[in-house]
Amino acid sequence: MEVQIKLNGKTVSDDIPAGMLLIDFVRAHGCLSVKRGCETSACGLCTVLLDDKPILSCSTLAARADGRSVYTLEGLQAEASEFVGFIADQGAEQCGFCNPGFVMNTISLLRENPDPTDDEILAYLSGNLCRCSGYEGQLRGIRAYLNSKNAGEVQHG
Amino acid sequence: MRPQTLEEAWELNQKRRNCIVAGMMWLKMSRRSLSTAIDLCDLGLDSIEETEDEFRIGAMATLRQLEKHPGLAAYSCGAVEAALKDIVGVQFRNGATVGGSLWRRMGFSDVLTLFMAMDSYVELYKGGIVALEEFASMKSDNDILVRLIIKKRPGAFAYQAVRKQRTDLPSLNCVAAKVGDEYRVVIGSRPARAMVLRDEKGILTGGIVQDSTAAFADYAASNVAVAGNMWGSTEYRKALLAVLTRRALTALGEAL
Numbered sequence: 001m002e003v004q005i006k007l008n009g010k011t012v013s014d015d016i017p018a019g020m021l022l023i024d025f026v027r028a029h030g031c032l033s034v035k036r037g038c039e040t041s042a043c044g045l046c047t048v049l050l051d052d053k054p055i056l057s058c059s060t061l062a063a064r065a066d067g068r069s070v071y072t073l074e075g076l077q078a079e080a081s082e083f084v085g086f087i088a089d090q091g092a093e094q095c096g097f098c099n100p101g102f103v104m105n106t107i108s109l110l111r112e113n114p115d116p117t118d119d120e121i122l123a124y125l126s127g128n129l130c131r132c133s134g135y136e137g138q139l140r141g142i143r144a145y146l147n148s149k150n151a152g153e154v155q156h157g
Numbered sequence: 158m159r160p161q162t163l164e165e166a167w168e169l170n171q172k173r174r175n176c177i178v179a180g181m182m183w184l185k186m187s188r189r190s191l192s193t194a195i196d197l198c199d200l201g202l203d204s205i206e207e208t209e210d211e212f213r214i215g216a217m218a219t220l221r222q223l224e225k226h227p228g229l230a231a232y233s234c235g236a237v238e239a240a241l242k243d244i245v246g247v248q249f250r251n252g253a254t255v256g257g258s259l260w261r262r263m264g265f266s267d268v269l270t271l272f273m274a275m276d277s278y279v280e281l282y283k284g285g286i287v288a289l290e291e292f293a294s295m296k297s298d299n300d301i302l303v304r305l306i307i308k309k310r311p312g313a314f315a316y317q318a319v320r321k322q323r324t325d326l327p328s329l330n331c332v333a334a335k336v337g338d339e340y341r342v343v344i345g346s347r348p349a350r351a352m353v354l355r356d357e358k359g360i361l362t363g364g365i366v367q368d369s370t371a372a373f374a375d376y377a378a379s380n381v382a383v384a385g386n387m388w389g390s391t392e393y394r395k396a397l398l399a400v401l402t403r404r405a406l407t408a409l410g411e412a413l
Contacts, residue, residue, distance in 0.1 A: 018194070019191075019194070039185075039186075040186060041182045041183075041185070041186075041245065041249055041252075042245055042246075042249075042324075044246055044248055047248050050251075053221075053251045054247055054248045054251060055248050055251045055252050056182075056248045056249060056252055058185075059180070059181050059182050059185055059249075059252055060181065060252060061178065061181065061194070061196070063159075063196070064196060064198055105246075105247065105248065108247070123242065124247055125246075126243075126246050126323055126324050127245050127246010127247055127248050127249055127324065128246065
């Protein structure tokens with residue numbers, strides 16, 4: 001079947017099998033940041049933004065994205081670069097396999113709630129599993145970014 | 158296939174090897190081989206309509222839409238968000254639909270437990286409007302769940318659950334409710350399908366106080382069947398049942 005998906009801002013047309021998953025579609029079009037993890041809709045590794053909402057691309061048919069907008073980390077590098085350094089500074093990356101999904105969902109969190117509490121951060125990111133870190137490092141990193149941003153805003157009046 | 162009418166979707170769904178795709182969270186994990194997947198996403202069933210008297214929730218509305226809906230939050234005293242917020246993660250809840258969650262009538266469903274505590278109905282394309290409590294005990298067929306309807310009868314609701322860890326399936330879930338003059342407690346993840354326990358003995362007639370709450374918790378423990386699975390043994394669930402009923406009723410008392 002023919003689909004037309006706006007992938008990272010560029011319209012991509014393709015003839016795909018009806019049962020193709022969105023994760024396979026985006027990876028076939030060069031977005032290798034999107035990882036296949038649990039395949040039970042639980043780990044968040046395959047997170048992409050569909051019409052600006054984070055979803056699990058391993059559990060979404062590519063056909064359902066027809067005519068819609070899909071963003072992967074490849075298309076959101078600038079937005080991610082604002083905070084990923086703070087996470088790295090906390091040593092929270094370790095193996096790094098969960099990072100793209102984690103970063104995508106963090107982008108979504110900060111768009112929806114620019115100044116979340118720690119509880120709100122943990123709640124929003126609870127669908128992103130990390131088997132290295134215990135989540136404290138990521139939380140500290142995001143908190144450090146928010147503190148830095150808020151201090152900057154105060155300084156700049 | 159993305160049918161353009163409900164009739165077209167229904168006709169497609171009459172073939173045994175065809176299946177309606179809702180959020181696809183559970184469907185993708187089954188070993189069932191499909192001939193045609195029927196996607197209802199073009200039928201405009203993804204909105205939540207609130208009127209003076211009711212909420213009309215399209216089957217394709219996501220759990221996240223429900224969780225963030227201010228009208229549902231106000232009517233349910235926060236029980237909708239409390240029941241949905243630990244279902245896996247935000248990404249999952251942006252995909253999972255209310256129709257898919259209710260249609261499967263899974264025992265561990267927080268969604269079924271939550272809405273059975275309200276004056277809720279499902280609209281089936283051929284079967285018409287059916288009380289959710291009745292629907293929960295019906296066998297699956299080839300009809301289509303079009304929307305969930307919640308009558309805004311004056312009431313209050315309180316949700317409680319125990320999970321081994323956040324985002325896991327509940328070992329037991331419970332909603333205590335007062336709808337109109339009727340008290341009801343719904344227990345789910347027993348692990349069988351949720352069931353409604355009404356105050357047939359008038360234990361709560363004098364209101365929710367410490368003694369009546371404890372008495373109703375004992376009544377629930379004696380009248381709700383539980384069993385064991387990997388989320389909890391029979392004995393554990395029996396113990397949880399009384400505790401969660403008491404906690405939910407106490408919270409309900411505070412909400413009234």
